[in-house]
Amino acid sequence: MQSTTQPSSAHPMVTRSKVGIFKPNPKHQASIANLIQHNPYTSLIAASEPKGFKTASKSPHWMHAMHEEINALHRNNTWTLVSRPSQANIVGSKWVFRTKYHSDGSIDRHKARLVAQGFTQIPGLDFCHTFSPVVKASTVRIVLSLAVINNWPLHQLDVNNAFLNGSLTETVYMEQPPGFVDPAFPTHVCKLNKALYGLKQAPRAWFQRLSSFLVTYGFTCSRADTSLFVFNQGDCLMYLLVYVDDLILTGNKPVMLSNFISRLHQEFAIKDLGSLNYFLGLEVMHTENGLFLSQAKYALDILTRAGLVDVKPVSTPLATTDAFTSDGTPYSNPTFYRSIVGALQYLTITRPDLAYAVNQACQFLHAPTDHHFQLVKRILRYVKGTLSHGLVFQRPKHTTILGYSDADWARCIETRRSTYGYSIFLGGNLVSWSAKKQPTVSRSSCESEYRAMANTAAEIIWITHLLRELNALPPDRPTLLCDNRSALFMSQNPVSHKRAKHIDLDYHFIRELVMSGKLHTRFIPTNLQLADIFTKSLPRPQFEYFRELLRVCAPPVRLRGDNGKQYH
CATH class of the missing domain: 3.30.420.10 (Ribonuclease H-like superfamily/Ribonuclease H)
Incomplete structure (x- = not known):
């Protein structure tokens, strides 16, 4: 039950918040939809993705995506059809559909992924070890900073069907893919020869496969961050960052970088995405003197999920009088609170100005109150006003x-x-x-x-x-x-x-x-x-002063005159 206690205010106007109404006003939904429609980040309101095979089978582009996935699985010899064993656990399978976008919000491709239902696996029987490291955000920023300092090129690579390259050490049986059951053997099951997405051990198997290849090539695995690999032979120096199937490569010898990418192509199905521009939701803008990292598209996605695209911005994440305490009426939808705060936590990868406010909100994930959600809404209002802000790396x-x-x-x-x-x-x-x-x-x-x-x-x-x-x-x-x-x-x-x-x-x-x-x-x-x-929480002048010293600012603006010169 929501509290109807009015906050102390000398202003006579009765607002929605004064009478305890915090839900989005329906009459504003049309304007919000109109704003998103004319926003360059159109990916946030794209058509909903199908939840299963029956819905996806009605769409030609999703059927095409599923056929591409099945063909890739067969080429990789991912499984062998065998008679259904009587004494073994059979893992389920399902289709997962995702629409991939460019950093500007335009559609890149429709992706269908066949995944094993890992929750049906039995520990000790279907899998043993599962841990797989992912690169730390600090490591990514350090490597990007070194690339800027040394004026090195940054390449972005993507491994197609990365988990299919991992080899299994356990015997795992899986149901045939929905919609693609072999008519000659309808009761058979798939005995997996390679790791498949969804399996508990799949990330670990892929990382071991990739790291073995890199070590053979001449890379060494960093002891400070096991997802970083360093190649140092003679006067050649290369860094490779690994985040599951997304790779960032940089180094001081462009010829050696090209040779390594070619060798990587021979070993795995690699997609060379060219110069680094969009990595794990991080938008990378190359400037004359370095890089600009931001998460504008991701930030707008958070605002859209929260229904706060049309809110009025504020100048600081929290007021100097705001405080998170455990007192207050429990929030009616704690799952939604955790979802929004968790998303804000990922946003802090390029937004250190949000770190304190988000950390305060994270301390009450177990039992959020209405007051906590109001403070989170203020954080989102600050994000709305600084949507395009990011981190500057300069030489x-x-x-x-x-x-x-x-x-x-x-x-x-x-x-x-x-x-x-x-x-x-x-x-x-x-x-x-x-x-x-x-x-x-x-x-x-x-x-x-x-x-x-x-x-x-x-x-x-x-x-x-x-x-x-x-x-x-x-x-x-x-x-x-x-x-x-x-x-x-x-x-x-x-x-x-x-x-x-x-x-x-x-x-x-x-x-x-x-x-x-x-x-x-x-x-x-x-x-x-x-x-x-x-x-x-700091007053606005001090907050903005420190934010500037942290090099968090709006993206650099470039204007080109009639004479072809650039003006900043």
Whole structure:
């Protein structure tokens, strides 16, 4: 039941929110549909995709897509038809349909995928190990930053039917595909020879197949991120990022890149998508001095799902007075709340300005209230006003690692735990950031800042390990900036302070880093502390100032005059 308590306001107008009505107004739906219709991202309202074979069989383009999939499965010798065994588990099968789009919203192709119903598999019988790594977002940003710094080309590759290349070590039986049952053997089942989409072990089998080929070719698997492969022979250097069946390739020798792509073509069914422009929902715009990363299409998709395409924008994700607490009327649709907040979490890959607000919303996924959803709606209103904003990567003059660390002591009203955040730059490009609640209560602001510095130092050390494997470690030692002098003193002096004796020993490793010269810590005034944007809600002027320093902005605009010159 929704609360009808009116919020305190001196304004006499009775609004929908004052009487407890938060559902979308039906009379606005026509204008929302009209706005989306004239929006360049038309993919968001495309015709609904069929849910099963019976519906898809009525459409010629979906039937064509299914025939292409079946032909690919037969060419790959994915299964062998055998008599139905009496003592074995038979895994179900189904069709999944997806419409693929370009970054501008236009339709790329219709894709039909035959998948095994992995939920019908029996652990220990149909599968054993399932884990398969995926590349970290920080690793992607670091590689892109290095490509910008060195002015290297970026290639995007896609593996067709990637999971079909994985070999199975278990015996798995599957029902014949719906609509494509062999009329000569209608009661037979498919004994799988290769991994198939939907199987629990399919991602792991594909990754092992791909990594084995890459190691044979001469790549080494990174220990800092196992989805990154590095080729370093002579004066040739190549990086390959793997995210399931999507690959990003860059390096210093265009000829070697072409040779490797050709070899990859011989081993797998590879689609060369050319220069990197759209990767996992990330839109990549190549500029004269670097790259611009954004998720405008994805952000509009979130607004459309939430029914908030027509909302009025706001200037900050949260007001300085907004706070997430567990008090309030439970929200009527917690699944919808989790869906929207989860989507916003993925949006933070290129939007660090959303990190703090989204982290606050994520802390109440288990039991959201109406007040929580109102705050999430404010975040979405901010997204609406900054739909095209993204992250800028530019070619720097110096390649150094610079980190900012900050904590807001006892920020959480209910648990009194502190919120900490950090931002780490490589050559002036933001490559890693975080906004989190500390796991324990700190007894002082010095303690919370010291713990934040230790966590930031751990991330910096991981980045240095990754850069060393990439043969791109800057010669200068990393610098960590903090605005708390007491925490700086603790990090620089091996003293046993009576107020810090309860701090876990693992946090004190930052002292060893400073003493050994592997890390340099310095003081920075609070008004220049970029990590402040990850620890609290800020007033608009300060928020926009820090957002600009983080290099989050609108896409570069290029105007071409009559004389052919470009004006920025």
